[in-house]
Amino acid sequence: MHNLFTLIQTALYMIFVQNLVFSGGYGSSEAIRMSTKPKQFAPFAVMIAFYSTVTALLCRYLDTIGNINRMGAAAHVLIFGGVLAALYCVTVLLLHIFLHPAQKFFNMLGIAALNTMVFAVPLINRQAGFTMLQSIGTGVGSGLSFVLALFLVNIGLRRLENNRDIPPLFKGTPAMFLYVAMLSLAFSGLSGRALFA
């Protein structure tokens, strides 16, 4: 029960307090670009949650091995990156053999697997010294936080498009950046840090 609580607590922390997209800028390009394709939200959400959770789990497991744990930062980057690349290759291979999905699906899989947010999760886990359960919670929470970011950005973009009061110079990406800045500010507020000394 305590383990489950720890896992859920870490996941909720990652979704609402330390949302990686808004509070850290990780995967913000992918979040903004994918938010314009609402039909692909569900498969993309599953993919990114899968990759962030499994990568966090595998990397944390590898980090428990003494020799790997003692290695330097650059070696860890290579090992964690290798884990992510291997996981992506295995997924592609399995899907190719058993399900034969279309090329479009593989394109989406590439974006979901090899982005800054998924790669940041094991590095953050190591930096923060998270336990195995906390690492899994971080992985699940990061995937879900990305989905939350997709929805929030999508809603904002629709409203921005219909808004005729935006000055012409700010229409398009400038307004979108400022909107995402407001969301990011809101999440920073939840973290409880002093923004202006």
Place this chain on the structure above:
Amino acid sequence: MPEKKRAVLTPSRIMIHGILVKNPVLVQVIGLCPAVAASADIFVSTVLSVIVTGLLIVCECIASLLLKKIPRRIRVVIYFIIGLVVCAYTSEFLKTGAPDLLNRVGVYLPLMAASSAVALRCENFAVKKSLRLSFLDALANGLGTSLVLMTSGLVRGLLGSGMIGDWKIFDTPPLRGLAMPFGGFIVLGFTAAFLKWFISAHLTKYDAEMAFGIKQRRKAKPAATLVQTVPAKSAAASDPAQPAAPAASAAAAQGNARASAPQRKSVASEESTAADFYERASSDDPQDTFALFDLGAFNLQEELDAILAEIEGLENAAFDGKEDDDA
């Protein structure tokens, strides 16, 4: 057609596109992570600029030379592995040469390996073009990204702490928020607006091509298609037993008297709305760039719902009026 393509891809055009007109960060919205989170300091911005430019050049040249015949799903992981090697090497180099700078760059240095800028430029350009053009594209996009990173680092450093790098320029209360990601997004928003003004004012010949959006993924339908669906749904609503599509053709062919007068008026008024909507959706005008976002499905549904609601209202009003006359 081939001559036209050759004329488009001149080196100067590639450079202007990469640096300004299709700036990777501000226009294509790729590689945002370092620009938003890590570029609060001019030194860190400089390091990241060098890395991203070098990584783009290496990856695009390799993609153009060696990876053209490899499937895309394999290529993306190759870019990632190349990025990992470059970042690990740079990390070791900085560890011995400038450990303080390495600490300031932090986790964002290895994350450059997974930068969407590299994968997207390689896939959208390098695997389709020659080595020379790919090199130029990588250089241009690297410089474009660097321009944004350096501007962001300069502005955020100056306003956030009154410093450029380690030099104190003026005493100011520190705005620590500017060092956070939301500060980065705010600076990017204003930089994008400035770039848009600059291109509109000084590079007018690029206006038609410029798109301050992600990518146009939706083809505009002709307004007539929408206008035809309106009586179809309306007729179907009046006769639930009849399916929508046959009702449309029946109403059109037989000249349904009840549907004609009020609907024609309504459709005429809606025609301009629909045409305006589709004109906006397919606009190449840089001033109307948000139309380039793929948000059409929602807006189309809203437009249709609004049109149907108005037609039903007009029908009911006409029908009520007829009843009153009869009475």
